[in-house]
Amino acid sequence: MKVWSPFSSGQMRVNRLAPRKASLAGLTIGVLDNSKPNAGVLLHRVAELLAARTGAAGVRGFSKPSAARPAEILDDIAKSAHVVLTGSAD
């Protein structure tokens, strides 16, 4: 028998990602901590190790108060860092 599919998906857009950097040397690595337990610990550790390995200028930390809400500080981050690490999950 013929039946209707219950699915109804929207169009899947594909946006352009920001061009990646050739190297991190001299750049500031931003970290956006989503306030999940230990998210900041892992993110900052990855950023520190990356900075040491690549000669990045430094690490700049940001946080959003709740993982359940979008960050409102994206413009600030874009102004003061060149690349950013962020996170999801528990």
Next chain:
Amino acid sequence: MPSVVLGTDAFRSLAEATSAKHGLPHMPVALVPHPLGGIAAEVARAKADGILDEVLRGLTSDPQPPAATAAAGPTLVEAPEDLDAFQVWAMEQEWSDGLPVLPPTEARVAKILGRRAADELIATLMPLDGRATLHAIAVNAAMTGAGPEHLPVIVAALRAVARPEFNLNAIQCTTHPCTPLLIVNGPIATRLGIAGGPNALGNGHRANAVIGRAVRLVLENVGGARPGREDRATLGHPGKFTYCLAENEAQNPWEPLHVERGFKRDESTVTVCGSEPPHNVNDHGSSTAETMMAAIAGTAATTGSNNIYLAGDPLVILGPEHAATIAGSGWSKKDFKQRFWDLARVPLKKFSSENVERFKLTHPERFQDAGPETLLPFASNPEDVMVIVAGGPGKHSAIVPTFGATRSVTERIAD
């Protein structure tokens, strides 16, 4: 700016779905072994080494974007004629919540739609930005056995969950056990037989069953919250099959919820809350409002509740006999909310020191100056406590905590 998302491997599907929804299916994601929460900081720190190469690659090498896909309109597919074979097939297609579904044939869906415009877009539903057209809603409703008379309630509920203050994306994807609870007010409840009396949140009522279940199937099939993938609930709860009741307006000593929210008594509304299951309040002994508060507030004031640290607008469902006792002491609904808010509190010393540290980090404005004796209320203020009357004879009420980072929404039912 170039970014990389870090997460744990247990949440890969959610990270991928979230990236895709934002039009960035090629977003670099680096995953460490689950978990990050509930482990010592040194253990979490040590997980960094394993993903360093991947993170560096994500920041310094451009990933290939995949091709975009067009929106999928209504699609007819060939399904097995035999009903038992159809069930097996429907489960394989991931169409169902696990219970049997009826085939959404052209004739059955057309009957539910009637003269309505099938392509009308009612809502765009998170997490996958699915298009809840009247047609798609009717197809899912047909699978539950709903009739055309139930469609206006289902449609109003879906409009409500899509409102920004409901925070549907988080409700659909969180590990917390929450799902939209539908509270129906006004004359449509009686007309459709939506139960608000005995066993209102239990089994035995066709309208409650099919309306709540149709909303759930739309959230799953159109919104795209598939259990264990985008829907990351650790345990979930049985209300995720269906979670719908009417307010028992006939036995409510105060104004019903929709009137409190500015609607006329003869208008019909549905209110959605991002709710946990009901937590029972047994009180067979108290005969006054004040003495009954010990059981009601005591059930709400628990250390494991989202509302204690995230606030929001949790719900108290008063059984009609408890409501009569409280109103009989001369209390208005406002008096009840105030007293409940005063009493439903947990001292900070009852939480583990690790949790207190975390609260101070995530909500400094509330917890920075708090000491062990500081009392945490169940909501930010008395007005945020929702109160309805429902159920049949007996000495029980219920506390229904919410996800916290969500607000209930009341929508008029156009019928």
